[in-house]
Amino acid sequence: MHQSRFQTKISLHLSGPLQVIGSPQPILATPGDDVILPCHVEPPVNVAGLTVEWSRPDLRPDPNDLQKRVGFVHLYRDSREVLDMKISSYVLRTALFLDDLRRGNISLKITNVTLADEGRYRCFIPKLKSLKKSSIIRLDIDQSSNKTSTETPLYPKILQTPGPTEEMHSEAGDVSSRSRLAPLFAFLLIVAFVVGGFLVRVCVWKKKKRKKVSQMLYFLFLASMYFLQVLENKGNRMCNLCVDLFLWETVD
Structure with a gap:
C-alpha cells in the first residue's frame, strides 16, 4: 500500500x-x-x-x-x-x-x-x-425512445404486390376460364375434322394428285396440334375423340 x-x-x-x-x-x-x-x-x-x-x-x-x-x-x-x-x-x-x-x-x-x-x-x-x-x-x-408504438397508422400504404392467397385465387380463375372454353374449342375441332375428312374424300374421289392430299393432311395435323395445346382437363378427352374421328374419316 x-x-x-x-x-x-x-x-x-x-x-x-x-x-x-x-x-x-x-x-x-x-x-x-x-x-x-x-x-x-x-x-x-x-x-x-x-x-x-x-x-x-x-x-x-x-x-x-x-x-x-x-x-x-x-x-x-x-x-x-x-x-x-x-x-x-x-x-x-x-x-x-x-x-x-x-x-x-x-x-x-x-x-x-x-x-x-x-x-x-x-x-x-x-x-x-x-x-x-x-x-x-x-x-x-x-x-420517448423507450416507447414502442402499437397504433395502426391512419393512412396505411396500399401494397401493389398480391399476397399468396390472391395469387392462388387468380391462378384458379384462369384455370376455371380455360376449362369453360375447352368444350367450345373441342366442338370447333370436331367440325374442322369432319370438314377436313369430307374434303379429303372429295379430293380422292376426284382423283387429284396425292401431293395436294398430303399437304392438306399436314395442315390439318398442325391445326390439331395447336388445339391440343389449348385444351386442358375435360377438353383432353374430347380432343382424343376428335383424333379418332379424323383417323376414321381418313381411312375411309
Whole structure:
C-alpha cells in the first residue's frame, strides 16, 4: 500500500500539470441501458492509490441522516469500493474500470439506468496535485425512445404486390376460364375434322394428285396440334375423340 502511494506521488511530480477531464457532451441513454460516464486524468497518470469520488451535485443530502449527508454514486478509497456512504439506488449498479486506473481512467459504468438517474455527475480526485481535480458530466435519459408504438397508422400504404392467397385465387380463375372454353374449342375441332375428312374424300374421289392430299393432311395435323395445346382437363378427352374421328374419316 505504502509503495503504491509512493509510486503515485513520484508519477504525479514527473507528469507535470494534471487535470481531470470529463465528457464535454451530454451522455444520452434510454431507460434500461448500461452507460459509461467518461472521465480521465490528463496527462495519463496512475491513480490506483488515490481516492476517486463520483457524486450528484443536483441531489440534496438527507438532513435526517447524519451519516449520509454526503451521498456518493460511487466511492473508491484505499484500493476498494466504500459502500457505507453510497446512495442506495446505485447499490450494485456502478463500477470503475480498475485495470485502467493505472492509466488515469476513472470513468464510471452505470447499469440499467432509469429516469431518476438523469442529471449531473461529478468525478473528483481530492488528493490529485492539480488545480483542476474534478469535472462535471451530464447524463440525459430519453424517455420517448423507450416507447414502442402499437397504433395502426391512419393512412396505411396500399401494397401493389398480391399476397399468396390472391395469387392462388387468380391462378384458379384462369384455370376455371380455360376449362369453360375447352368444350367450345373441342366442338370447333370436331367440325374442322369432319370438314377436313369430307374434303379429303372429295379430293380422292376426284382423283387429284396425292401431293395436294398430303399437304392438306399436314395442315390439318398442325391445326390439331395447336388445339391440343389449348385444351386442358375435360377438353383432353374430347380432343382424343376428335383424333379418332379424323383417323376414321381418313381411312375411309
